[in-house]
Amino acid sequence: MFRQTQDQSLRPLTTAHLAQTMSLLVLSNQELHDRVITELSSNPALELLDERICPGCHKPLSSAGPCPVCSRQVEGEEPIVFLSPRDSYRPSRKRTLEDQPLDQEPAAPEDLSVYVMRQLAADLKPEDRNVAVYILASLDEDGFLTSPPPYIAQATRSSLPQVMRVIDLIYKADPVGLATDGPRQTLLVQLDQLGEGEEPHCELARQLLRESFSELGRREYDKIALILGISPAAVKEAAAFIHDNLNPYPARAYWGSGRQPQPGDSNVYHTPDVMISRNPSVNDGPLMVEIFSSISGWLRVNPLFRQAMPEANEEQSDEWSEHLEKANLFVKCIQQRNNTMQRLMGLLVSQQSDFILEGARFLIPMTRAQIAGEIGVHESTISRAVANKSVAMPNGRIIPLAKFFDRSLSVRDRIKEIVENESKPLTDDVIASLLQEEGIKIARRTVAKYRAVEGILPARLRGARKLSQAA
DNA sequence: CTATGGCACGGATT
DNA sequence: AATCCGTGCCATAG
Numbered sequence: 489m490f491r492q493t494q495d496q497s498l499r500p501l502t503t504a505h506l507a508q509t510m511s512l513l514v515l516s517n518q519e520l521h522d523r524v525i526t527e528l529s530s531n532p533a534l535e536l537l538d539e540r541i542c543p544g545c546h547k548p549l550s551s552a553g554p555c556p557v558c559s560r561q562v563e564g565e566e567p568i569v570f571l572s573p574r575d576s577y578r579p580s581r582k583r584t585l586e587d588q589p590l591d592q593e594p595a596a597p598e599d600l601s602v603y604v605m606r607q608l609a610a611d612l613k614p615e616d617r618n619v620a621v622y623i624l625a626s627l628d629e630d631g632f633l634t635s636p637p638p639y640i641a642q643a644t645r646s647s648l649p650q651v652m653r654v655i656d657l658i659y660k661a662d663p664v665g666l667a668t669d670g671p672r673q674t675l676l677v678q679l680d681q682l683g684e685g686e687e688p689h690c691e692l693a694r695q696l697l698r699e700s701f702s703e704l705g706r707r708e709y710d711k712i713a714l715i716l717g718i719s720p721a722a723v724k725e726a727a728a729f730i731h732d733n734l735n736p737y738p739a740r741a742y743w744g745s746g747r748q749p750q751p752g753d754s755n756v757y758h759t760p761d762v763m764i765s766r767n768p769s770v771n772d773g774p775l776m777v778e779i780f781s782s783i784s785g786w787l788r789v790n791p792l793f794r795q796a797m798p799e800a801n802e803e804q805s806d807e808w809s810e811h812l813e814k815a816n817l818f819v820k821c822i823q824q825r826n827n828t829m830q831r832l833m834g835l836l837v838s839q840q841s842d843f844i845l846e847g848a849r850f851l852i853p854m855t856r857a858q859i860a861g862e863i864g865v866h867e868s869t870i871s872r873a874v875a876n877k878s879v880a881m882p883n884g885r886i887i888p889l890a891k892f893f894d895r896s897l898s899v900r901d902r903i904k905e906i907v908e909n910e911s912k913p914l915t916d917d918v919i920a921s922l923l924q925e926e927g928i929k930i931a932r933r934t935v936a937k938y939r940a941v942e943g944i945l946p947a948r949l950r951g952a953r954k955l956s957q958a959a
Numbered sequence: 960c961t962a963t964g965g966c967a968c969g970g971a972t973t
Numbered sequence: 974a975a976t977c978c979g980t981g982c983c984a985t986a987g
Contacts, residue, residue: 855971855972855973856972856973857972857973867972867973868973870973871972871973893972895972895978896978896979915961915962915963916962916963917961917962930979930980931979931980931981932962932963932980933963933964933979933980933981933982934978934979934980936962936963936964937964937978937979937980940964946962946963946964947962947963948962948963948987
């Protein structure tokens with residue numbers, strides 16, 4: 489279920505066209521967004537429309553192709569589909585507690601306020617919009633408010649309840665706990681979002697945050713225990729729970745994990761370029777692919793500019809036609825890019841549906857070259873299309889698109905399972921022969937390599953770990 | 960002596 | 974042409 493803008497590729501391509509399509513293809517959607525913005529501001533022949541009006545009946549058009557109302561065909565040099573804000577990505581709340589993906593690669597960094605704003609768009613009343621913008625813009629780098637709510641109300645000429653309402657919405661958006669007055673409140677908000685009472689530690693954790701936050705920061709667990717009259721062990725457990733599941737600095741958060749920032753990690757937000765989801769209304773329904781853009785609206789060559797061309801005087805003429813040509817090229821290139829991405833994703837979901845739905849084990853090894861052959865483009869095109877992109881899977885995980893082409897993923901997954909279920913530590917040799925019986929023939933040395941990739945300790949050390957766990 | 964990690968080589972992939 | 978990947982050989986730690 490994705491909109492296909494086929495047939496574009498039948499048009500003859502100039503070398504300039506090809507070159508630019510390539511350079512656009514490597515970009516992640518976020519980077520493309522920036523690119524479009526600069527192009528728009530430097531080229532008067534381009535325009536971005538909020539919505540597209542059918543030239544026939546003057547009703548807004550929502551998708552490519554003929555007008556649904558008067559079925560008039562809109563001519564071809566026209567716009568590219570950009571998704572409406574409604575389609576923008578919203579992470580599910582659940583993910584916060586799930587085990588964290590170790591496999592994330594740096595994806596497109598995005599301005600935090602833009603990201604949050606997009607989530608808010610649907611829930612926000614029109615009159616609250618500028619309040620939200622103001623608040624998000626004035627957050628400091630840790631994601632905290634820089635001025636108290638009454639001040640914000642004054643600055644935005646709104647009421648205090650209004651401001652509080654917006655702040656409450658921002659609390660709940662991802663990353664959870666933004667726009668608080670400090671780490672303590674952030675942690676409390678995150679605690680609320682985790683779901684009531686499910687966790688036995690929640691209540692105690694809440695109490696710790698409320699009543700002995702400063703002691704908590706200094707790790708004076710014994711002192712806290714004394715004050716609150718609880719066992720030091722319980723305090724430590726609750727502290728560990730907070731540490732593991734909450735993040736006092738929401739603006740430094742990561743996708744899918746409440747982990748604390750660690751040195752060496754890059755503080756990057758992961759916004760997927762593509763989302764694969766299953767239609768929730770239909771059981772076992774088809775997989776849907778959405779390709780995101782951080783711009784909504786329609787990009788096209790400004791028809792007025794085109795009409796004005798003949799009126800240009802001598803010295804303008806050259807410049808204008810250059811603009812026009814560039815604009816035309818740009819639009820076509822982006823169309824081309826979208827087209828390639830759509831066809832690529834279409835092929836991936838149909839061939840790897842087991843992997844998408846069931847997990848890493850079911851990834852069928854494939855190479856970019858194969859895909860290129862099936863689509864009928866050059867291999868380097870697929871390479872570029874795959875590079876720097878991330879995909880949100882139906883289960884909410886965000887993975888690099890390149891993972892689809894990881895030849896050893898399924899084997900590594902199998903090894904992981906073998907190790908998890910082993911009763912006593914198995915050596916690499918044994919694991920290798922086990923895999924052999926399953927028809928997977930790899931060398932012992934390779935098992936060792938995969939173990940390393942997965943962060944699994946060697947057999948000897950695994951033994952030690954189990955002993956200490958038992959004790 | 961056994962299990963593992965380092966290095967480097969050759970073939971495949973990009 | 975550059976890079977990645979699986980593997981064999983060898984040194985080393987236990």
